[in-house]
Amino acid sequence: MHYDLIVIGAGIAGLGHAWAAAKQGHSVAVFETNARAEGASIRNFGMVWPVGQPAGPQRALALRSRTLWRELGAAAGFPVHSCGSIHLAHHDDELAVLQEFAPSPAADGLDIELVTPEQIARLTPAANPNSLKGGLYSHTELRVTPPIAVSSIAAHLADAHNVQFHFDTPITKVESGLVLSSQGESWTADRIVIASGAYFQHLFPEIHREERLLLCKLQMLLTEPQPADWQLGPHIASGLTLRHYPSFRDCPSLSAVKERFANDSPQLDRFGIHVMASQADGGGLILGDSHEYGDDIEPTDKAEIDALMLAELQKIMQVPNWNIARRWHGLYAKHPSKMCFVREVCPEVLVVNGFGGNGMTLSLAFSESIIHHWKNSAQWEVLHGTN
Structure with a gap:
């Protein structure tokens, strides 16, 4: 099966990329090692926290994410509380x-x-x-309940945008345009985003070591x-x-x-x-x-x-x-010194990682920015200040 975009990782960063691409009409598949997202995206306070982000581009991303959370909650049917x-x-x-x-x-x-x-x-x-x-x-701050929000987003993307989810599917190898599973299955895509969070040892670990993650x-x-x-x-x-x-x-x-x-x-x-x-x-x-x-x-x-x-x-x-x-x-x-990092590890394959404790606050807007650059450029572009 061929897709416009394959995303590896069904946490909030991965879902953010899938949502942004699907809204633009792209065909998308998401691959997740476990039966559901089990990492930091479901183990946090559920805070969308612009007040903690430094003024400038990072806070602008947080405020844009705030808007996107409200939009996504309304579309996917999970509560987003404007609690402050x-x-x-x-x-x-x-x-x-x-x-x-x-x-x-x-x-x-x-x-x-x-x-x-x-x-x-x-x-x-x-x-x-x-x-x-x-x-x-x-x-300014919002509140969601993380496990409910993450599972609701996945269900909404599958139902409303035909995003194909492959849970219990560990991906063991990625090349330009190709992903391979532990069972020997393969899928192709024009572009691939790897958003595996803390579980980065399995794909391109040398890149993460170079970034001193x-x-x-x-x-x-x-x-x-x-x-x-x-x-x-x-x-x-x-x-x-x-x-x-x-x-x-x-x-x-x-x-x-x-x-x-x-x-x-x-x-x-x-x-x-x-x-x-x-x-x-x-x-x-x-x-x-x-x-x-x-x-x-x-x-x-x-x-x-x-x-x-x-x-x-x-x-x-x-x-x-x-x-x-x-x-x-x-x-x-x-990441030890940056908001996060983005690296093209081979042609049309991006690693996006290192949000620290700010994934719920920044990921939706950052993912949207990545997909926007994809739409408006023949090549992936790395956002200013992240690489």
């Missing part, structure tokens, strides 16, 4: 960072406002009022459902989060926040912990997370990390039910 987010400040240095960020060019494109403790109490019942100094409320492991938790009449509202982030996302990196007071945590709680830096919360469609709270890289990654999860995360969350939040229903970890691939 609140960064809570329980220390003066955290509030100073937010006050520096809000009026600065670093906030360009965002719909944000500084809020008082009293205003925060009206936005969410979850904020711990003890020592709360204020916060930053952003209207890192694996990152994160631990996450899901509470039991909260009472039906209790809703988190916006995503919640803490002062710890300010040191994690690059959007806040130029705020003068950020160094004081980093120094305080390094001195008072060095174990949080050791495990890359910053804490956030989102509410799943079933009513439980998705909590996390931690970041361990490369050789520090172990196959088993650490109870110490879960305990540290819960302790920090309970400092900034008050919720009816802290009982943990599920624990898991995810793996994603992170």
Whole structure:
């Protein structure tokens, strides 16, 4: 069978390429090693998070992805909640960072406002009022429930756009115009996109080594459902989060926040912990997370990390039910210096990888850009600043 485009990987990056191409009338097939997507795309908060992206092209991609998520949710029939987010400040240095960020060019494109403790109490019942100094409320962020969203997108692409899905089909070899499966089957295509995320060792591993791609492991938790009449509202982030996302990196007071945590709680830096919360469609709270890289990654999860995360969350939040229903970890691939990378590994074959923890926020718009370049050029073009 011949296709205009073959995509390897049924996570959000792969689905984004398939959707963008199918909307333009191209014939598309998606190949996935497992019976369904099982990687980082279903193991995250479900946050579409423009507030964490640096101003400029990266935030523009995040805002475009926000539009595409709403369009895709309406078409595929899964909930996309315009919930927004609140960064809570329980220390003066955290509030100073937010006050520096809000009026600065670093906030360009965002719909944000500084809020008082009293205003925060009206936005969410979850904020711990003890020592709360204020916060930053952003209207921009979205929420999806990742497993529901990813499976719904695949079903929609198959039903509405005739995208052919080949699950349980490991691809073991890729050449220009040709893919081969572990069972010896072959398919051809004009162009091929490899979006295999953390599972990049199986195809063109040398390219990923040259890019110095890192694996990152994160631990996450899901509470039991909260009472039906209790809703988190916006995503919640803490002062710890300010040191994690690059959007806040130029705020003068950020160094004081980093120094305080390094001195008072060095174990949080050791495990890359910053804490956030989102509410799943079933009513439980998705909590996390931690970041361990490369050789520090172990196959088993650490109870110490879960305990540290819960302790920090309970400092900034008050919720009816802290009982943990599920624990898991995810793996994603992170580029050490770029938003992601795109490389043409042989004629008409692209590897797209290294989004780090920003795949849900950036992938749909980035994929659209790739397909746009395909449509308007006889050759694949690498987007400025990604290669």
